[in-house]
Amino acid sequence: MRLISICPSNTELLAYLEMLDHLVAVDNYSDWPPSITHLPRVGPDLHIDMDKVEALKPDLVLASLSVPGMERNIAELQKRNIPHLVFAPNSLEDIANDLLLLGEALGQKAKASEVVHRYRSFIEQYRQLADIVAQPAKLYWEWWPKPIFTPGKTNWLSEISQLAGGSNIFADIPQANVQTDWDEVVKRNPSHICLVWVGVQTKKMNKEAVKQRLEAENVDAIRTDRIYILEESLYCRPSPRLLAGLQKLAALLHPSVFPPDDGQDPLLTK
Structure with a gap:
């Protein structure tokens, strides 16, 4: 599967799902993990070069609405009929749900469930410690x-x-x-x-x-x-x-x- 991430947080979601090998390009600001630094860049997250994206023939583009102005990217993906997923999380639980959604879309449902279990467990551990502050x-x-x-x-x-x-x-x-x-x-x-x-x-x-x-x-x-x-x-x-x-x-x-x-x-x- 050929994937493009046009937002740093989405690139990071792929890392936790161990799907970085499927990335063919990322936005200019994606910088973690270091293993993705060699990938082609398709522009800053608010000004993605959609001609480059389209030319790479992705099976799926991972887009976001986490920053005001990213709506333009979504509109252009829709206009060009490029397959895409859009994430717009505000809470920690939203992020967990995004991981599960992405895992299902990529055929990595079990891996996503495993990561989310550890993620939620860590949050609960800190919630209990915070209660005694x-x-x-x-x-x-x-x-x-x-x-x-x-x-x-x-x-x-x-x-x-x-x-x-x-x-x-x-x-x-x-x-x-x-x-x-x-x-x-x-x-x-x-x-x-x-x-x-x-x-x-x-x-x-x-x-x-x-x-x-x-x-x-x-x-x-x-x-x-x-x-x-x-x-x-x-x-x-x-x-x-x-x-x-x-x-x-x-x-x-x-x-x-x-x-x-x-x-x-x-x-x-x-």
């Missing part, structure tokens, strides 16, 4: 600084926050993506700040810039220097790799409650 952390996630974008209630990062022994300070807003301002962040006074700027490498991010913002001295996270620069790839892509991000975050927030982060993917090593 005495002082949950108040987390502010920053996807982008100007203007500020942050996850709301229906994004998986609100779940990740809870499973790591904390809460997303914007979880009261019933949407996945929230545009707000720094004044509102100051009012909500997070105890920890998680910087995951979309499309920016961690080495190019500077937490000192956050400390220079207006009224920074009134924010607990800044006073106590609990500002974390985190990998976008472990927190902003709807794939099982989010559990590696959860493992890292939980160990940072509550090292006396959660296991230490060994840097390994919990679904691939345990």
